[in-house]
Amino acid sequence: MSEHHSGPVEVGASMDYAEHDKTYNGFLFAAKYGTMAVVILMLCMAVGFFTTAGFVFSVLLFVVLNALGFYLL
Template identity: 65%
Template sequence: MAEHHSGPVEMGAPMDYAEHEKTYTLFLAGAKYGTIFCVALLLAMAAYFFTGIGALASILLFVILNVAGAILLR
């Protein structure tokens, strides 16, 4: 049946804290830049659908917003 251990919980391999920190840093960067991408996409789509700026101007707005967001959040 179930085994009951009375020793410490960490019985496996030792933790690799450097790798953990690297993974956490990459996750935060991905979340940050992913959010910038989604917000820029939504704003460019709203500008295209609700104003008369056209598709090329909307794409240019998307690129400008992505670059500005990446520069501001470094």
């Protein structure tokens, strides 16, 4: 049923570590800033819907908090 290999595990082309690092760093960047943006969006939607602040203030708050988050991260 199972095959027993005695040769090397890696039989394909050699790994391009520079490209791997670029892809991994891009994924981390997207995950970090994407999560930040979604959390800020949810916070600003709550401010806009559940307080008397209104739509314009929540959009302004969204822009300011995103700018601050990108600066601090």
